[in-house]
Amino acid sequence: MTATPRHPFPSSARLVERGKIVSAREAVRLIRPGDTIATSGFVGVGFAEEVAIALEARYLEEKEQGAAEGQEPIANLTIVYAAGQGDGRTKGLNHFAHEGLIKRVIGGHWGLVPGLQRMAIENRIEAYNLPQGVISQLFRDIAAHRPGQLSSVGLGTFVDPRNGGGKLNARTTEDIVRLMQIDGTDFLYYKAFPIDVAIVRGTTADLNGNVTMEKEALTLEALSIAMAARNSGGIVIAQVERLAESNTLHSRQVKIPGVMVDCVVVARPENHWQTFGEQYSAAFSSELRVAASSVPPMPLNERKIIARRAAFELMANSVVNLGIGMPEGIASVANEEQVIDLFTMTTEPGVIGGIPAGGLNFGAATNTQAIIDQPYQFDFYDGGGLDIAFLGLAQADREGNLNVSKFGPKLAGAGGFINISQAAKKVVFVGTFNAGKLDIAIDDGKLDIRRDGDCRKFVDAVEHRTFSGRYAVERGQTVLYVTERCVFELTNEGLVLTEVAPGIDVERDIVAQMGFRPVIKSPPRLMDERIFRDTPMGLRNALLGLDLSERFSYDAEKHLFFINFEGHEVATLHDVEAIRREVENQLANVEVKPHAIVNYDNFSIRPEMLDAYSEMVTKLVDDFYDGVTRYTTSSFLRMKLGDALKQRGVAPYIYESAQEAREHGTRRAG
Incomplete structure (x- = not known):
């Protein structure tokens, strides 16, 4: 590479009467x-x-006319x-x-x-x-006259020389990507x-x-x-x-x-729009901030169902990337659920914070915290700065490989997908289960597939590998595939079916519509019913929920055992078993049985779990507690849970306030 000028632009001619301004x-x-x-x-x-x-x-x-003389x-x-x-x-x-x-x-x-x-x-x-x-x-x-770039980005994908080296047709023959090993580790070398x-x-x-x-x-x-x-x-x-x-x-x-x-070219206004979709938005240039309520909510359709389920993977205080297309709906759901302030949204061109725009405005964002240069954003991404990425799901196979870049004669390209999907600690691919004329209905919290799409997305082997499932498994990356009817998780055995929407038949609506049979280790759990109801999901409470171990506290001096179930949900037998194990772990070595005080404020339990939960509570009371005092401001929960406990011979009374419960519990413990 040389810095010898190729263009006839003498320095003496650079500063003329108009400076550097030219047409x-x-x-x-x-x-x-x-x-x-x-x-x-x-x-x-x-x-x-x-x-x-x-x-x-x-x-x-x-x-048409030929070049000008001397040109x-x-x-x-x-x-x-x-x-x-x-x-x-x-x-x-x-x-x-x-x-x-x-x-x-x-x-x-x-x-x-x-x-x-x-x-x-x-x-x-x-x-x-x-x-x-x-x-x-x-x-x-x-710019720095380096010979090229050494990176792990692209390993296992179509950019890897073992899979084509990024070449897109037979005419393209020069190798501009090489595989190199350094200290026994594979890297890709991109030539400058x-x-x-x-x-x-x-x-x-x-x-x-x-x-x-x-x-x-x-x-x-x-x-x-x-x-x-x-x-x-x-x-x-x-x-x-x-x-x-x-x-x-x-x-x-x-x-x-x-x-x-x-050269400086002053453009005509029609050729200098801020985006290809917006002539000028003061919000996009951070000249002003817009009210979050100005973003309209999505209708309850398959896109919103997918975005809602994906949104449950969000974590408070995390750094998030949203891809173009289907992932854009997650920003809308997060805004609707009033959780946009709990994490930092980013997009690859350099946006940090705020709400990403969509369509031909994609790349722009409102209410941002910062805008940095795109190369620096990818430095941050490639180095592991992303906690979670939500990216589109176009085609997946039994190994968890993904294709979003090439489909027969249609060439989409990878964009930032390879960098983002490889570098994020957790990646969630989102998209409809199949494509083309899909028609669904949502009735009473259940999903009804009225017509399946005519194009399969889950195939035996993808035709272009934009994401390598095997490479992700080797690195221990958490990978989910979220659709409107089910959720898969990537393991060393391939795709495992973990969740199914209410109303969906596994064999008819999932397996029969795939090019391979996914791993089904046990009956998949139901997707959260709140996703399929046109009411707020309470996502903020879910994201701010404590780890289960943080919900228990033992006061040895007063012989009191505090349990904080505020905002906690019991949706599955796994949730019931997790509570039992945690109590046993916390009180395994306690010589004197304590009195338990349980906060049930904003606690929710699915009706089908009431029997299993009350049976578990009965055993814990017999084995570990001297007695239990419970409280919740919810009269409905007091009645529902109280009746279930009464049927098993457990004291059913649940207090209305924490103060009442604490006073009662302290008297009992004393």
């Missing part, structure tokens, strides 16, 4: 045939649409980008989808660029798909290469080319791309929406220093 047409005239171009953007956030339009116009003009026709470009940049139709990188203009594409996500997709599928260009995080970080390696042209975007530029981003929703990898091109001897084109006089921008707001910028 988009003038800027793209500096791009030469065979150049490698790096573009910044995430969906529509931060993408330089004006420059892309001008480059497309130059190609079409030269194709080589633009052709055979290599495009490098980390995140998907497009609207799925004509915007973004779709402007470059022309025969002859593009020779090679190295991209993180292909789903939003159907024009380039077709060229790759039809074997008309060289095409690679590498992890989004790897590409964003590789720009920094290029020079960047000839960087195309980035900001909000304001001065005549010296200093660029700020105060109205942008994200900062992305713009600085890294600019630095990579500058240190490769290339040029940097920055698109902005407005200009400022020299030396008037606040230095702390300058994101791309002018020493790295060659």
Whole structure:
């Protein structure tokens, strides 16, 4: 890699009367045939649409009329980008989808660029798909003149050279990913290469080319791309929406220093929307915060059922990533259940905190705590900073492998999926059980499959491996697969069916609709019935619930045993058995039986568990307690639980307040 300038841009010509301000047409005239171009953007956030339009116009003009005198026709470009940049139709990188203009594409996500997709599928260009995080970080390696990037990200997936090395068609033959061993451990080596042209975007530029981003929703990898091109001897084109006089921008707001910028293009307003879905939102740029209540709740359908079940995997004080599509519903459910403040939501382009936006606004977020550059976000992710990730479930197989990147002629690409799914301590894949014309009904807390989808998602072997189940098992990662009708967990035996929705028949609605038989060790438990009722689930209480061991406290001096069941739920026989074991462990070596005081405030028990629970309590009273005093403010629970205990000969009285119970218990213990 060399820093020798390839472009005729003498330093004496850089500062002219207009400073570095040029038209988009003038800027793209500096791009030469065979150049490698790096573009910044995430969906529509931060993408330089004006420059892309001008480059497309130059190609079409030269194709029809020929290049200007002394100008080589633009052709055979290599495009490098980390995140998907497009609207799925004509915007973004779709402007470059022309025969002859593009020779090679190295991209993180292909789903939003159907024009380039077709060229790759039809074997008309060289095409690679590498992890989004790897590409964003590789720009920094290029800037620092490192030979490449060494990472465990991608092992076991289609990016692994043993599985194709990220190549997407027969025309693509060069190996840009190598398998290396260091101290007996496998790594992937991603080769660096020079960047000839960087195309980035900001909000304001001065005549010296200093660029700020105060109205942008994200900062992305713009600085890294600019630095990579500058240190490769290339040029940097920055698109902005407005200009400022020299030396008037606040230095702390300058994101791309002018020493790295060659051309500044002032875009027309229609080509500088904040996202491809929003012209400008003050909330996306953190200019203001919006009321959480302004986010409308989801209707109770299959998407909400999946999001609700997944939301039970959330943990207080955790750092969470939400993927695009189905996982977006988890943010809506968390907001509706008023738990959004209990954890920190993040998305891969650099959002920390807040509520992620969806659709063509994906990447932007409201009420954020911070926005950092995308390469740094992936540093955080790759190093294990994510506690839990929720990602889309497109196709899974018996080994727990997942495919979200390629389906026959449809090329979606991996995006940040590989980085996120491999690095998170816990990953939850969410999606409908099958696809295409699925029709469900929800009646009285039960799920009714009126029509199954006509496309299986659970197949014997995925056609493109975006996530390696075997590699996850080797690393001891917790992996769940959540659908509207059931939940699977990944083990060393493969997918184990652990939960089933009320109203679902395992053989008919699950096994018969799969390409393999999952492991079924014992009758799967029912999914929480609250998920299937159009009322709040009380998720906040569930997330703030104590560990079972923390609910018991023994006062040896007063011979009192306090049990705090506030907010606790007994839903299964496993829950009943767990309480019995905990009491036995706590009182195993106690010589004098204590008096127990039990707090049943906000305690819930499923009707089918009442007999088992009261039987367990009866045995504990006989074996471990001198007596029991119970209390709850719920008259319904006092009646229901009191009747069950009375039938087993246990003192049924349950007090209404903690003070009454404590006074009674203290008298009994004394």
